[in-house]
Amino acid sequence: DAGITQSPRHKVTETGTPVTLRCHQTENHRYMYWYRQDPGHGLRLIHYSYGVKDTDKGEVSDGYSVSRSKTEDFLLTLESATSSQTSVYFCAINERGGENEQFFGPGTRLTVL
Amino acid sequence: SQQGEEDPQALSIQEGENATMNCSYKTSINNLQWYRQNSGRGLVHLILIRSNEREKHSGRLRVTLDTSKKSSSLLITASRAADTASYFCATAPIKAAGNKLTFGGGTRVLVKP
Numbered sequence: 136d137a138g139i140t141q142s143p144r145h146k147v148t149e150t151g152t153p154v155t156l157r158c159h160q161t162e163n164h165r166y167m168y169w170y171r172q173d174p175g176h177g178l179r180l181i182h183y184s185y186g187v188k189d190t191d192k193g194e195v196s197d198g199y200s201v202s203r204s205k206t207e208d209f210l211l212t213l214e215s216a217t218s219s220q221t222s223v224y225f226c227a228i229n230e231r232g233g234e235n236e237q238f239f240g241p242g243t244r245l246t247v248l
Numbered sequence: 249s250q251q252g253e254e255d256p257q258a259l260s261i262q263e264g265e266n267a268t269m270n271c272s273y274k275t276s277i278n279n280l281q282w283y284r285q286n287s288g289r290g291l292v293h294l295i296l297i298r299s300n301e302r303e304k305h306s307g308r309l310r311v312t313l314d315t316s317k318k319s320s321s322l323l324i325t326a327s328r329a330a331d332t333a334s335y336f337c338a339t340a341p342i343k344a345a346g347n348k349l350t351f352g353g354g355t356r357v358l359v360k361p
Contacts, residue, residue: 166347168348170351175353176353177336177351177352177353177354178291178336178351179351180348180350183348193348225290225291227291229347235278235279235281235296235340235347235349236281236293236296237291237293237338237349238293239283239290239291239292240290241289241290242288242289242290
């Protein structure tokens with residue numbers, strides 16, 4: 136299994152509070168991605184990174200920001216959490232020049248009350 | 249928007265039977281991938297088929313790709329209870345920055361013992 140972990144695995148927070156989710160990889164892959172998974176929507180890309188300090192938006196980036204200060208860590212921040220951001224968040228990694236196969240972390244279940 | 253759309257949304261079969269699910273997409277692709285997700289877990293890559301390939305096998309999995317119809321099918325032969333999971337197709341559109349994949353909504357497969 137690819138060395139990819141997410142923390143925390145579960146979190147309950149209140150509307151309006153900031154939340155940061157962490158994705159950590161030990162594979163030295165260049166690309167990292169944050170998705171959210173909701174019933175009826177499959178996986179939707181929030182943000183991705185193609186290198187240290189290089190990030191770009193996905194299809195559902197409003198309300199989220201990301202940072203990547205080193206290769207192994209990709210942080211997803213909800214500046215002011217809303218109930219619509221209750222979801223399961225997955226991080227994935229990918230090695231440029233490969234076959235675009237992505238390796239996924241175990242997920243973080245976030246509940247915003 | 250989800251480029252890949254799976255059909256059916258849910259499938260229930262007896263152990264030993266074959267399971268077939270389909271994926272349709274809209275734009276030209278470099279490759280198409282299938283992933284499996286067990287309940288409460290991250291996605292696991294199953295198989296990748298390139299745009300110049302028509303059929304690919306991996307163990308009990310058989311994937312076909314028809315680029316003229318923009319569709320793919322995943323066949324699981326001799327299903328087992330352990331195949332109970334959700335299956336997602338993901339497409340790698342041509343010129344997609346960041347090695348981005350677009351996921352469909354998934355097919356939930358239940359294999360009854």
